[in-house]
Amino acid sequence: xxxxxxxxxxxxxxxxxxxxxxxxxxxxxxxxxxxxxxxxxxxxxxxxxxxxxxxxxxxxxxxxxxxxxxxxxxxxxxxxxxxxxxxxxxxxxxxxxxxxxxxxxxxxxxxxx
Amino acid sequence: xxxxxxxxxxxxxxxxxxxxxxxxxxxxxxxxxxxxxxxxxxxxxxxxxxxxxxxxxxxxxxxxxxxxxxxxxxxxxxxxxxxxxxxxxxxxxxxxxxxxxxxxxxxxxxxxxxx
Numbered sequence: 001x002x003x004x005x006x007x008x009x010x011x012x013x014x015x016x017x018x019x020x021x022x023x024x025x026x027x028x029x030x031x032x033x034x035x036x037x038x039x040x041x042x043x044x045x046x047x048x049x050x051x052x053x054x055x056x057x058x059x060x061x062x063x064x065x066x067x068x069x070x071x072x073x074x075x076x077x078x079x080x081x082x083x084x085x086x087x088x089x090x091x092x093x094x095x096x097x098x099x100x101x102x103x104x105x106x107x108x109x110x111x112x113x
Numbered sequence: 114x115x116x117x118x119x120x121x122x123x124x125x126x127x128x129x130x131x132x133x134x135x136x137x138x139x140x141x142x143x144x145x146x147x148x149x150x151x152x153x154x155x156x157x158x159x160x161x162x163x164x165x166x167x168x169x170x171x172x173x174x175x176x177x178x179x180x181x182x183x184x185x186x187x188x189x190x191x192x193x194x195x196x197x198x199x200x201x202x203x204x205x206x207x208x209x210x211x212x213x214x215x216x217x218x219x220x221x222x223x224x225x226x227x228x
Contacts, residue, residue: 042220105156
């Protein structure tokens, strides 16, 4: 069974601060996806990283995939109250897992004005 | 593109009744759909994988006779919670993907409350 350890679980910061969320696993993933979810809604895909060492930027969000494709990080610069939400990493497995996603535990981010 | 809808968005039912939730891919044909369950402030838990034209594959610990899944077409999958009990109250989310290793796109979720 593949596991994806996501940390921290809770993050409460002030507007303007920077933060990093981590996802780590002992397993290799074909790709890793980051989602953001607001209460009462489904997760919305932010980015997919595929290549080891890949870095993708989405405005103030920077996503990195580890060289060995076992870990990933999400860094938010100058956080804003609108960034508040549940952030989820999910690894896509190959082989006999039929492309199922393995989700991390999630990070609840609260950005205070 | 890649829009997935769910209906209803929220439903309240009495204990012992059955509830059907629909998941539709609106602008693409989904070879596979997934059903997840989510408790408050927690991550998503995969319940089952639904492939068009074949029986669903359930995750360990998920009762297939209680959570009936039908994937009738490439754009529609349904989850029926049979003989619902209060402990079945949860947020149910579906996702759909176009191909085996493609990205999953999630529906907006259905809030089920069993009284």
